[in-house]
Structures are given as C-alpha cells and as structure tokens.
Amino acid sequence: MKTVRVPASSANLGPGFDTLGMALGIYLECRYEPCERLRIEVAGRDAAFIAADETNLIWRTIASYNAAPLRLEIRNDIPLGKGLGSSAAALTAGIAIGNPDWSRERVMNECSRLEGHPDNAAACALGGIVASANTREGATEAVSLPLPPGVAIALIVPDFALPTSKARAALPECYSRADAVFNLQRTALLVAALATGSPHALSTALEDVLHQPYRASLVPGLSEILALRAPGLLGCTLSGAGPSVLVFFEADRKDCVRQAAGVFAGSAEVLFPSVDNHGYMRL
Amino acid sequence: MKTVRVPASSANLGPGFDTLGMALGIYLECRYEPCERLRIEVAGRDAAFIAADETNLIWRTIASYNAAPLRLEIRNDIPLGKGLGSSAAALTAGIAIGNPDWSRERVMNECSRLEGHPDNAAACALGGIVASANTREGATEAVSLPLPPGVAIALIVPDFALPTSKARAALPECYSRADAVFNLQRTALLVAALATGSPHALSTALEDVLHQPYRASLVPGLSEILALRAPGLLGCTLSGAGPSVLVFFEADRKDCVRQAAGVFAGSAEVLFPSVDNHGYMRL
Numbered sequence A, B: 001m002k003t004v005r006v007p008a009s010s011a012n013l014g015p016g017f018d019t020l021g022m023a024l025g026i027y028l029e030c031r032y033e034p035c036e037r038l039r040i041e042v043a044g045r046d047a048a049f050i051a052a053d054e055t056n057l058i059w060r061t062i063a064s065y066n067a068a069p070l071r072l073e074i075r076n077d078i079p080l081g082k083g084l085g086s087s088a089a090a091l092t093a094g095i096a097i098g099n100p101d102w103s104r105e106r107v108m109n110e111c112s113r114l115e116g117h118p119d120n121a122a123a124c125a126l127g128g129i130v131a132s133a134n135t136r137e138g139a140t141e142a143v144s145l146p147l148p149p150g151v152a153i154a155l156i157v158p159d160f161a162l163p164t165s166k167a168r169a170a171l172p173e174c175y176s177r178a179d180a181v182f183n184l185q186r187t188a189l190l191v192a193a194l195a196t197g198s199p200h201a202l203s204t205a206l207e208d209v210l211h212q213p214y215r216a217s218l219v220p221g222l223s224e225i226l227a228l229r230a231p232g233l234l235g236c237t238l239s240g241a242g243p244s245v246l247v248f249f250e251a252d253r254k255d256c257v258r259q260a261a262g263v264f265a266g267s268a269e270v271l272f273p274s275v276d277n278h279g280y281m282r283l
Helices: A058-061 A086-098 A104-115 A118-124 A164-169 A177-196 A201-204 A214-220 A222-227 A256-259 B057-063 B086-098 B105-117 B119-126 B162-168 B177-196 B199-205 B212-218 B222-227 B255-261
Strands: A002-010 A019-036 A039-044 A070-076 A129-136 A140-145 A151-158 A174-175 A233-238 A245-250 A270-271 B002-011 B021-032 B039-043 B072-077 B129-134 B142-143 B149-157 B174-176 B233-240 B245-250 B268-271
Touching: A002 A086, A019 A086, A019 A151, A039 A118, A039 B142, A058 A086, A070 A174, A070 B086, A070 B245, A086 A118, A086 B212, A086 B222, A104 A118, A104 A140, A118 A129, A118 A177, A118 A256, A118 B162, A129 B162, A129 B177, A140 A177, A140 B199, A151 A256, A151 B174, A151 B233, A164 A214, A174 A177, A174 B177, A177 A201, A177 A256, A177 B174, A177 B177, A201 A245, A201 B142, A214 A222, A214 A233, A222 A233, A233 A256, A270 B255, B002 B086, B002 B119, B021 B086, B021 B119, B021 B149, B021 B177, B039 B142, B057 B072, B072 B105, B086 B119, B086 B268, B105 B142, B119 B129, B119 B142, B142 B177, B149 B255, B162 B212, B199 B233, B199 B245, B212 B222, B212 B233, B222 B233, B245 B255, B255 B268
Parallel strands: A039 A070, B039 B072
Antiparallel strands: A002 A019, A019 A070, A019 A129, A129 A140, A151 A245, A151 A270, A174 B174, A233 A245, B002 B021, B021 B072, B021 B129, B129 B142, B149 B245, B149 B268, B233 B245
16 A cells, blocks of 8 residues: 655744744554545544545545545544644645645645645645745745754644634734734744744744734633743744644753643643654655 | 944845845944044045034934044945935944944844834844844844855945835835735745745745835836846845845846846946845944
C-alpha cells in the first residue's frame, strides 16, 4: 500500500490572520491501494467522528479527481474541531492521493483554493512556520521558516469544539486604519523575530486586534490566557479559529505551559508537539 | 569635534505601511562642539533649504534637551521632501547629540514618538531592513534583517517634492477585512522572503492596497511603475510618502532600473545606494 502523511497545523498565528500558519508534528496518515469497491477503515483520535463511507471528506476529495475505488486506511491523530487544521489535512491528503503526479506547489494551491485561505494549506504543504498570500491569479505564494533555537511550542486543547464558520461570523467586515496598522506592524515583527531568533520581541509581536478580541466570547478563558505574563512564557495565540491555544515558551521552561493551561475554566489537554518541517509526505 | 552620522531611510515598504523601513547608505552628518553662541553651517545636497539659524530642525531637537550653544556643521546628502526619511534623520541626529548617554533603543523610541510612526526611526537607529511596532506602552519594538544576497536596490527620485502631510491625508480611515488581510499576507511574505533569500516571492510580496493606490494621483507614473514587469526587476514600492520609488532588482540586472525610471513622465534622478546595516553612528 502507498501512504500519504499530512501534518496538523495552527493558522492565524497571533496578528497573522489568514496569513501565518505552523505545521505541527501531529499527523493524519492515509494508506491506500486500488480495490474492487470502496472500503474505508478509520483508526486513531476522534475516529468515531470520521465517516467510513462515501461521505468521508478525504475520499470525496480523492473521488473529485479520480473515482476509481480504493481501500483506504485512515490513521488520524489530529483533534477534530479544535482549530488544528484537520480539514486542511484531509483536503491535502485527498488532493495528493487523487493526483499522484502533482507538485507540492500545485497541491498547496488546490488546498488553499478549496479552503478559501492559504495559511493551513501552506503549512500542510511546506512544513515549518509559513507566511502565505493568495495571489491575484488565484495561486498561493508561500515562504517557510523553522522555529528558532531555544523556542518551543505547546498546545492547550479545551474539551469543547468550535465550528470555524461560527468563529468567522464573529468578525467585522471593516477595520480602522489604526487596527490594520497594529496587526501589520506585529505580523512583520513576528516573522522577523522568528527568522532572526529574537524571542524577546514575541510578546509584542503576538498581539492582535483583528480576530482574537472578537472570538474571545466564544472561548472562555481566552482573554485571560492571551494577557498572561509568566517567566519563560513568550506568548500565546488562538490556533486557527480555536478553541485550541498555541503557546510559545522558552524551551527549558515547560512549567509555564501548565500555568497557562490552568487559566481555562474547563478542562483542557496539553500537548507538546514538535514543529513539522517537511509538510505532507508520500511514503 | 564630535560627529553623529544618520542614514536616510525608505519607509512604508510595499505592503508594510507604517511598519517596514530600510536604512540607506545616504547620510546626514553632523559635526559639533560647544561654542559661545549658536553657529550653524550647512553643506551638501539641498543645503539652500536647510535653515542655518535657531529654526533649524536638528538644532531645535538638540535644544529641547540641552540648549547650551553649539557650533554645528551639517553635511547633508539626503534629498529633502522626497520620501527618503530626511526628517527622521534630522530628529535622530538631534536626539543623539542632545542625549550623548542615551542607548540606541532609547534614541529610537524618542524619534518614533516624535515622528508618530516607527518605521523611519527604527531604520535610522538599527540599520538594515527593519520590522517595527509601537508597543501599547509607547515604546518601539524592532527587529532588523540584512538585504539577501543577489538582491540590490535603487532609488528613482522625481524632480518634485511631496509633503508627507498631503500624502497621509489621501488615505481612508477604514479598510475592508479583505484589504487588511491582503496587506497582512504580503507583509508576512515580504519579511519571510527577505529573511530566507527567496526573491521569487518579492513581486507578490511587494503588492499593497492600503496606501499606494490612494497616493497614485499625487505621483504621476506611480501606477505604471508599480505594475511594470521586466527581466531582473523584482518589484517597486513608493519610498515613504513618496514621491521617490524604491526598486528591488537582481544585482546583475541594473539595466532594468533605467527602464523603470523611464516610466516617470517627468525627469527623475536614479541612485544606487547601498543598504546601511549599522544605523546612526557616533564617530
């Protein structure tokens, strides 16, 4: 059997709404081979919520390019509905399986088009921390950076799910020039700080006024965790449309992550994934 | 005599309105020593437009900290009123001379406060290509990058001046979410492309919908030069509030700059400065 493995991703990093994504070392893995009739097996995290018939999102994506039946073994470790890019991973897997000869760039462009925003798609395709833009021609231009030395990440995953559509509906249609500039300045600073290894700039660079304040009411505890200052804590950001929170911290100060997790009223799981620096793989 | 030398700067780089600046190897140099009464001498470019009495901007800035009279020899090579940061350079010189014990960071914060935006001030203080943000506490956080290998810059300086106040008045107070995201994506991409040496991304990364379209009517030829595609040309951006245009090009393709300059209806001077990587210097 052939295998395609796709990373989870955190999008909307801090000020980088629809702009900055990060690929995480948490994976969706699909093994597949031709078969007389469609056969889907699902294992792993949240398997009970993943359809094992022709309504499965990965299969529907594959079938939109090539409807020849497959035996498809899905092993998922990405929490669903938590803002960790599970739908972008499913789309990327489906596009890559359905189009075995497509380049990484073409897979990224297609996923970005289907998603409507490029940040998860670019992280799934390239790995690392990815700056991405939709071009006027409908393609995606993206550049990837590694996480700088000495900086680590954690995920705080609350025990409730949040539909992306609901989180997006909370946003205004217009912003003041001051708010637009606020995020522009921090997005530039964030990329420059990550590229040059300047973690001292992260607490300012992760501030945002374009999306997180409008989503705070949907994620109890979010305002508190974003405002938290603690030794070793470099900054927090809502992951994608939430409700998960991505934490940047000094690599030798894991303790501050537990403190941050304690801010959520409900119970929350804490994960310490690596950053995936490869993007999807055909194995 | 003591000397303070400050670089010119291009601000508002592409999508990075009030955000991204670049320090240029074109200088304002001030030599000074205590004197019984104020004595100012001016030489260099546009010297006729630089006051040689107590109304001089550099002197007024110095005097706001320490009004003891000086002999001040000003040698200026920065074109005035052309969007090349001459006022930020004058302020930085005045702050640095008036406060000989201040750190580079404190000089930057003060200049940024006086200017009202951080991009020229950060370029004057740190050199290089600088991402900067005004913090909520009223300071400036900034991170500097060098220009990547293989990429060169040029300036096209039209023969008319444009007051910054007029250029700023042309901007709207509000933007759509789509426009804000357009510039966020490109600002992130621009910094990532410069940091990783990915010049192929520059033509998309330099696009902007927040300031240049509104200023196009003030700079005849601007729309044409921004839309120009030519071999070796990586992208163009209005420098500061204009009217100068900063050109990024492949270092071995200087010819494309002449082609770009030809787009301006009036006559324009072409300069090939280096990028200053030091910021202001006390010599």
